[in-house]
Amino acid sequence: MEFLQKTGLGLFIIALLLFTATLGLDNYRLTEESLTQAIGNPYHLEEMIAVAREQGQLGKEYGSSFEFGAAFKELLKAAQESLNQKAKDGLPEGVSQWDYKMGGWLFKDYTFVATKKSSAGPVSGNPLFFFFLTIGLAILGGVLFILPKFLAIPGIKHNQIYHNPMTRGLKLGWRSFFLGATMIGLLLYGVYYMNDSYFWPAVTALVALFISALVLFYQNQAKRTPARSASPQVTGWLGMLAGAYLIGFYILLYWVPQHITGWILMVDPVSRALNGGEASQWFLYGLLYTLVILVMGVRMLTKYMHNRYQIVRTFSVMFFQVAFAFLIPEILVRLNLPSMDLKNIWPLNYTFFFDWNINKLISSGALGIFMLVWGIVLVIVAVPVITYFFGKRWYCSWVCGCGGLAETLGDPYRQLSDKSLRAWHYERWIIHGVLAFAVVMTGMTLYTYFSGEKTVLSFNSNTVRTWYGFIIGSAFAGVVGTGFYPLMGNRVWCRFGCPLAAYLGLVQRFKSRFRITTNGGQCISCGNCSTYCEMGIDVRWYAQRGQDVVRASCVGCGVCAAVCPRGVLRLENSSMDVKERTEVVRVLHVSREGVKLRD
Amino acid sequence: MHVVILGNGIAGITAARFIRKLSDHDITVISAETDHFFSRTALMYIYMGHMRYEDTKPYEDWFWDKNRIKLLNAYIERIDFDAKTLFGSQGEELVYDKLLLATGSAPNKFGWPGQNLKGVSGLYSYQDLQNMEHFSEGLQRAVIVGGGLIGMEMAEMFHSRHIPVTFLVREDSYWNMVLPPEESAMANRHILENGIGLRLSTELKEIVDDGQGRACAVITNTGERIECGYVGLTAGVHPNIGFLKGTSLETGRGILANEYLETNIPDVYAAGDCVQLREPQPGRRPIEAVWYTGRMAGETAAYNICGHQVPYDPGIWFNSAKFIDIEYQVYGDLQAQPPENHVSIYWEHPDGRKSIRLVYDREEGHVLGFNLMGVRYRHEVCEKWIREKAHIEAVLQDLGIANFDPEFYKEYDDEVVRLYNQQSGRNLQLKKRRGLAGALRFLRNPLSA
């Protein structure tokens, strides 16, 4: 058993190293053909070929995507310049200058496809071989590591979590460093992303400072340093490495996918088999995401063999990921139908009300209209009604893809969430702030959609959308949301950022049958429940005073109830006491009438 | 008024919190163990790496300041009750108007040869845990002496680090002074299936010195010598009142207190493990060293200190524990050697890790207690049935509302009913299944009995 596990771990590490190395194996050589595949616009293509030939770049070989990218950027700039010049001298008959000139926003796509098409070498030559050698081997290693765990005696297995450099978490100082550096880095990158406009990054920075000031000074949290530091000598260095790797992965994936074409080439055959087309970075991401949820889902099953709630729930997230998030959209693409993740609900799915999406759906016949209506019904009927009956868990820990990843890949890190009151204050401002941002942004979008205007109160709706997509959709949800698993726990996005979670949470807090019941006076204040609450809820605080837990943030993962050594907690629904469910403090064992008292 | 509380465990801290709620008195809590209140019950999880010390603190550190509860880390050597003054080992002097003694317990040592060697220790305080941690490095084997709950926890602790453990239990089955034979047998099996070296009917005779003042082996009453690097003494605890002996405070095994938790000295109260009740309620022991009673006593003491006369009423007995992976809960009167009038229905799952036992009165038929292994029951529902003397058959038909296992768990309550039918020739049906609504309906109905 131990041998199998060690082998598995070894194979996984080898696979991960190889996977990383595949990015450097291919060479890059620009050809007329690769340019043709990358650039659809005939004027742009012609100009690029001309410029490339003139500068002697055609056929020239580069050893890394970075050198290639730098050279390619020069070409793009030269071509753009030259097209601008030519446009001044007169456009070809019947061609608008928008079609003729090369806008800077096209650079990203051109670069990505050109890089992918220019790769030559072992990976692009044998994509399937490398797919199995890296991703396949990682799965094998993972499975070998995980499966023997089914042989253990069923029960909570948290031994040595806080002795493990991967899962022990960071000292407060290190955590603050990662958080601060990531935020500053992302905002600076945002300036570049917004074409050197400082406005929205500056606004965001001001909002962040404002919230910090509110929490620290107005809510008096400045001196209440959370006691959440790891062991004083060393900290979770493996976790830091893992976090850095994940952060790097997301940055490459979202903003400079031309540097991960090796990985994308590897999954091309899979993509072709599924949807008939080549893989984009999103296909790579979707595939990896699904595989990770499946493998780590099996790990969840081994860990909670004895707990049917966890088993059913884990199967549910695996199912929704495989079917709804991955296969159905791919099949729809293959059938040339509008593709949509039917369980992705606005405002998490923030592009749902964007003009291009609405137009796409309206123009794709009955299925498109169905999808439009479906999406709207989810927001205004399904969310409040199902949440009334079961709490927000029906979505957050049973259906949602972000939740699915958090509950599988993220499970080893759930203890790293910050349980301090200070963190709770931050949480409420930030998550409701994001919800407000999403609502305003969508409102502007719809206003411009129906009115045909470009701006709302002199703010350009398009720019606001772009910034939302960058700072919330990518930076927060992805880079911080997943990259921070080993640094701040597995639900950073769900807890602090997700606008849908905020909406579900409001329903759960004010109008739902759901709560976590406390079993009389059985709590021994041990703290397992709070420690393993991924949402950072101090469950013990309620349990030890005999109060049921009703919190907007609770995603109903059920782990508090699973880890409680005294059988104190149970996730339950009842309509009998929806109003008082937050108030009742039931265990007052000084049981004389008249001295009843509440905290 | 200055209220001084000696001991920052669950009893002392609950008292402090309630005194703060009830009054504006100055409050000082003294302890020599840790600066802040932590959960003693979670000591094992620190060792096992499930939690860190920080995580065992039920309140954040700023809580005390905010609630104007002064914390003092000092060891009190002597109390002058006439001068109402406490004297610390570093020369501290503290004057009180009212004093609450909540000094907890200390591990029992029965005069075994070698019991004070290095590498021999009980498990009670944070320092004990650090000591255990210290001796764990490179440890080849640990021997645990005493088959109670803490012994079991210690065995699980070493086991979690793959340190071989020999577990010496004086009785012929684990904890069979408390657990009925079937449950005790289940615990035995579970200890063994975890690979822990359980030695029943075995007592410690001597701990062997390695020549340098450190334990290197134990010798049992059967003459066997077991090499080990650590010896855990977990043969129970006694009230921690050594430093109070020889004062005017009346003590027995613990500090003697009446139902208002007052001692013989005016303005001096006692709560928690250190108390010996002069007149415990019928069926209850004078010293009950558990978390829950400490909490209730702390709350009661707060009322009395603040001038509301409230007698200590621990209600119906309940407790819980965990034997490695098997959870245990008990409600009501459940005895290992039951008296004549106790009858029980005992159902056990084929996997041998779950069981349900209901005890009821032979003549009257009312339910007396519940004993659960690997199954969770609702405290309040069981308590209400017991308090209202519900008939066993009424209980069985409604048994589902007591079930507190997570959703989707299989419900075994109907199997208990079936078993009862088999044994009694009756034909009862389980009418209520698991669910909060049914439980709430029952709990809110004043006339349910």
Ligand SMILES: Cc1cc2nc3c(=O)[nH]c(=O)nc-3n(C[C@H](O)[C@H](O)[C@H](O)COP(=O)(O)OP(=O)(O)OC[C@H]3O[C@@H](n4cnc5c(N)ncnc54)[C@H](O)[C@@H]3O)c2cc1C
């Ligand atoms: C490992 C372990 C596991 C347990 N698990 C459970 C369980 O699962 N369920 C359960 O019900 N019970 C359990 N118990 C028992 C429970 O923890 C105790 O009953 C409870 O903690 C007693 O609380 P207390 O407030 O009376 O005393 P304590 O918690 O012992 O607090 C007394 C404090 O006073 C300090 N003190 C004493 N004298 C002095 C002095 N002269 N000067 C300064 N400070 C002093 C002590 O250092 C100590 O910090 C467990 C106990 C242990 C050790």
Ligand code: SF4
């Ligand atoms: S895990 Fe259970 S016993 Fe421990 S603090 Fe939470 S509710 Fe209480």
